[in-house]
Amino acid sequence: MKKVFLSGKWVLYTLMISSLLFATSCANHTKKESTQQKLEQKLKTVKKSAVAEAKQDSVMLQKKLLFFKNYDLNKDNKISEKEYLNMASKKFDQLDTNHDGKLTANETDLVTSMAAPGKNYVTKKEFLAAYSKKFKAMDKNKDGYLTMKELVLKDN
Numbered sequence: 022m023k024k025v026f027l028s029g030k031w032v033l034y035t036l037m038i039s040s041l042l043f044a045t046s047c048a049n050h051t052k053k054e055s056t057q058q059k060l061e062q063k064l065k066t067v068k069k070s071a072v073a074e075a076k077q078d079s080v081m082l083q084k085k086l087l088f089f090k091n092y093d094l095n096k097d098n099k100i101s102e103k104e105y106l107n108m109a110s111k112k113f114d115q116l117d118t119n120h121d122g123k124l125t126a127n128e129t130d131l132v133t134s135m136a137a138p139g140k141n142y143v144t145k146k147e148f149l150a151a152y153s154k155k156f157k158a159m160d161k162n163k164d165g166y167l168t169m170k171e172l173v174l175k176d177n
Contacts (some may be wrong), residue, residue: 084174099166102156109152113145124148 092108093100116129123142126132135143135151143151157163161171 081174085169085172088172088174089169099168100172101166102153102160105156105167106149106152109149110145113148117145 089098089100092104094104094107113124116124116131118128123144124132124135125142131148132141132143135147137147156167159167159171159173
């Protein structure tokens, strides 16, 4: 009887260990599935982000190409400060709707960022000086020209 009792315990222990191993295996499988799902979700997010970034890059490239087409007057694939200020002068003339040689806040919101403290207008000279400063800031290699790589476009 003692042998049967011992072998019964052994069977019981074997079943308990097998059950524990099975439960652990199931838990690990669930963890693996959960980890896999998280990775797949992260991959989807990264893909969406990459697509959005590519669209944004495409739009920016189109803007740069259009900018170069309009302002690279001698078509040498770079914009000189003279070409850039020529564009700025034309922009000033378009914005100066009453043609008084000054831009006011009524004509454009650029005045608030360009006008000296206490002034509510910008002269053409001040406007061009601000654009000259922008040009120099974008001209990273200080060669006096803007390339596609250096050009930074904003709304204004």
